[in-house]
Amino acid sequence: MSNPASKTILLLGFLFCLSLASVASLRAEALHIRVLDVGEGQSVLFHKNGRAILIDTGHAGAARSVLDRIRQLQINALDILILTHLHPDHASGFFRIHEDFPGVTVADSCFPVSTDMTLDMIRWVDRHCGRLIIADA
Numbered sequence: 297m298s299n300p301a302s303k304t305i306l307l308l309g310f311l312f313c314l315s316l317a318s319v320a321s322l323r324a325e326a327l328h329i330r331v332l333d334v335g336e337g338q339s340v341l342f343h344k345n346g347r348a349i350l351i352d353t354g355h356a357g358a359a360r361s362v363l364d365r366i367r368q369l370q371i372n373a374l375d376i377l378i379l380t381h382l383h384p385d386h387a388s389g390f391f392r393i394h395e396d397f398p399g400v401t402v403a404d405s406c407f408p409v410s411t412d413m414t415l416d417m418i419r420w421v422d423r424h425c426g427r428l429i430i431a432d433a
Contacts, residue, residue: 332365334358337385341365346372352380353389362389363396373397379404 325345332339334354339362342349348371353359366374374397379387382404394400 328369330365330369332362334362334385334389337383339389341369341371343369343371346370348374349376349378350374350393351378352386353377353393355385356388356392359389359392363392366396374400376400377402381405 327342327344330341330343332341332354334352335358337354337358338352339354339358340351341362342351348366348369350362350366353362374393377390377393377397377400379390379402381387387404390402394402
């Protein structure tokens with residue numbers, strides 16, 4: 297397990313299971329899993345009893361549709377946002393999601409972003425690394 301990606305996946309899986317355990321204790325409602333259309337990339341929403349975990353946001357331009365779907369599903373709390381990696385098609389919608397859910401816990405590996413990435417992604421890493429849950433690389 298010396299591969300940094302394996303450690304990151306293991307940590308994110310652990311966080312996900314831990315979160316589901318806390319959400320599962322609320323009521324006997326089924327856990328819903330939705331793959332959201334964000335064009336390129338993907339976004340997956342796990343929700344139950346008005347609470348949710350979101351894996352990836354998609355492009356920044358898709359964030360509005362992700363938020364609209366969250367509202368449509370009557371989700372009041374986004375407990376965890378897991379960003380699998382900091383490519384724009386998976387994580388650049390972070391800012392819009394964070395505006396609506398400022399208290400969300402964000403899990404990310406915070407691997408360095410190359411300079412050919414968009415300025416938004418570099419700004420995100422500079423601003424948020426250190427305040428996030430960071431996987432041991």
